[in-house]
Amino acid sequence: MVEEIGTTDKGELIINVGPQHPATHGVLHLVITLDGETVRKVEPHLGYIHRSIEKMSESLSYRQFIYATSRMDYLSAHINNHACAMAVEKGLQLEVPERAQVIRVLMGELTRIASHVLWWGAMAMDIGAFTPFFHAFREREMINDIMEESCGARLTMNYMVPGGVMYDIHPNFHRRVKEFIAQFKRKLPEYDELVTGNTIFRARTRGVGVLSKEDAISYGCSGPTGRASGVDCDIRKVQPYGIYDRLDFQQIIGTEGDTYSRYLVRMQEMRQSLHIIEQLIDNIPEGDFQAKTKAVLKVPKGEYYSRVETARGDFGVYLVSEGGLTPYRIKYRSPGFSNLSALDHTVRGQKIGDLVAIMGSFDLVIPDIDR
Amino acid sequence: MTTEALITVMAEVAPDAVVDTAGEWPNFQVSAEAWPDLARLIRHREDLRFDYLFCLTCVDWKTHLTMVYHLSSTAYRHTMVVKVKLDRETPVIQTVSDIWRTAEFHEREVFELFGVNFTGHPDLRKLILPDDWTGYPLRKDYEDPVNMIKL
Numbered sequence: 001m002v003e004e005i006g007t008t009d010k011g012e013l014i015i016n017v018g019p020q021h022p023a024t025h026g027v028l029h030l031v032i033t034l035d036g037e038t039v040r041k042v043e044p045h046l047g048y049i050h051r052s053i054e055k056m057s058e059s060l061s062y063r064q065f066i067y068a069t070s071r072m073d074y075l076s077a078h079i080n081n082h083a084c085a086m087a088v089e090k091g092l093q094l095e096v097p098e099r100a101q102v103i104r105v106l107m108g109e110l111t112r113i114a115s116h117v118l119w120w121g122a123m124a125m126d127i128g129a130f131t132p133f134f135h136a137f138r139e140r141e142m143i144n145d146i147m148e149e150s151c152g153a154r155l156t157m158n159y160m161v162p163g164g165v166m167y168d169i170h171p172n173f174h175r176r177v178k179e180f181i182a183q184f185k186r187k188l189p190e191y192d193e194l195v196t197g198n199t200i201f202r203a204r205t206r207g208v209g210v211l212s213k214e215d216a217i218s219y220g221c222s223g224p225t226g227r228a229s230g231v232d233c234d235i236r237k238v239q240p241y242g243i244y245d246r247l248d249f250q251q252i253i254g255t256e257g258d259t260y261s262r263y264l265v266r267m268q269e270m271r272q273s274l275h276i277i278e279q280l281i282d283n284i285p286e287g288d289f290q291a292k293t294k295a296v297l298k299v300p301k302g303e304y305y306s307r308v309e310t311a312r313g314d315f316g317v318y319l320v321s322e323g324g325l326t327p328y329r330i331k332y333r334s335p336g337f338s339n340l341s342a343l344d345h346t347v348r349g350q351k352i353g354d355l356v357a358i359m360g361s362f363d364l365v366i367p368d369i370d371r
Numbered sequence: 372m373t374t375e376a377l378i379t380v381m382a383e384v385a386p387d388a389v390v391d392t393a394g395e396w397p398n399f400q401v402s403a404e405a406w407p408d409l410a411r412l413i414r415h416r417e418d419l420r421f422d423y424l425f426c427l428t429c430v431d432w433k434t435h436l437t438m439v440y441h442l443s444s445t446a447y448r449h450t451m452v453v454k455v456k457l458d459r460e461t462p463v464i465q466t467v468s469d470i471w472r473t474a475e476f477h478e479r480e481v482f483e484l485f486g487v488n489f490t491g492h493p494d495l496r497k498l499i500l501p502d503d504w505t506g507y508p509l510r511k512d513y514e515d516p517v518n519m520i521k522l
Binding site for chain 1: 393394395396422423424425426428430431439441445448471472473475476477498499500501508509519
């Protein structure tokens with residue numbers, strides 16, 4: 001399976017990046033064909049963290065299978081869980097209480113900020129700036145603390161259940177989120193000063209790794225990667241779920257489709273997420289946090305598809321039920337998988353050093369790709 | 372395009388398709404022979420323009436396999452599902468990776484996990500599993516006493 005390091009008959013060099021490499025942020029293995037410093041071809045080899053979650057889900061109950069999805073895109077655990085809970089709710093035709101809907105969106109947007117913040121630190125580190133990583137983790141830590149209090153976990157929250165959320169929010173939730181909003185508002189301009197306006201950063205990212213709109217659509221790119229190329233693919237807008245149709249926020253769409261554009265989209269999305277949280281934090285309605293459900297869930301025979309916008313893009317759950325206690329088939333449409341398929345096309349002709357910058361801007365999470 | 376209008380247009384371009392409107396989006400079941408031409412048509416026809424293949428997968432129904440394509444249009448925002456029944460013993464279907472390039476990876480995944488052969492695929496190899504893996508793990512009759520833990 002692993003191609004040996006060597007040269008092609010055209011004199012091109014074949015090298016392996018990963019599966020253990022700091023720039024791939026996980027066990028991604030790329031076989032790269034190089035002509036001098038120019039990348040001719042990138043071939044991803046997947047499966048190093050494949051756990052066959054789809055197969056596992058076929059033997060788990062409708063309450064249990066949701067937990068496995070926290071381990072896919074672990075930076076968007078809440079949003080993945082939300083999609084699964086919604087698929088079951090669609091099948092059961094469950095009405096989710098308003099309080100739970102608001103909590104779900106609040107948690108989802110906090111997750112998005114935490115994910116984008118981590119990406120921002122990691123992306124800067126990929127390019128050679130180490131300090132932003134510490135700034136990023138300072139703010140991310142605040143979100144993790146909020147999650148820990150309400151959900152009982154910092155990373156794999158498993159907080160969304162069919163019908164609502166597992167527990168009510170912690171009494172400190174409101175105060176802590178308010179503190180976070182104040183802190184993040186103060187610090188975001190610093191982020192821009194540190195990286196966005198940095199001459200070296202701009203030189204490394206502008207015009208690098210351009211993905212055209214047509215290609216982005218054809219490769220099924222979504223999330224900030226798709227939007228930077230001008231595709232309006234924010235599921236929160238194009239196919240609103242939860243209470244997103246009642247919220248005031250913008251879909252950030254770039255034009256250039258280069259690495260810098262992907263960077264800018266995420267930076268602005270953090271501000272939009274903050275804006276959503278500000279709208280909701282003082283308006284959490286009273287009431288139940290979970291709808292009344294039977295102890296054992298049986299989804300009626302049929303097919304259900306739920307789509308959400310994770311920090312990485314269009315995450316879909318295709319649930320096929322035969323009316324039994326477990327799903328007959330589950331397919332997770334992960335955004336990273338489709339985004340990765342566009343990587344080869346994007347990096348061809350670029351320099352090897354830019355590969356790391358481009359990969360950073362794609363924001364790949366490997367467990368999300370392998371599933 | 373509304374669901375009704377979409378069904379009308381599809382009845383015109385694919386008269387043999389079996390329509391199912393039970394789900395969220397209209398489902399059209401077509402034959403494996405009709406699919407390649409239909410795929411090209413719905414991708415390029417001006418009033419359809421299904422340019423975004425957001426999900427491609429397969430379901431093992433024990434008697435047959437069903438390929439499931441979730442398509443939407445970024446221009447018109449309509450969505451539909453196309454299903455193609457395949458023989459379980461020798462599942463063969465034409466690739467759509469030349470129409471929607473995202474299909475290249477998705478088809479490789481279906482190839483290794485379900486054993487579907489995609490004719491015309493540019494690079495049909497295992498993507499996730501090791502090269503020496505035998506059997507198709509996502510099929511219902513797949514048994515693996517070592518790697519599979521049954522609850």
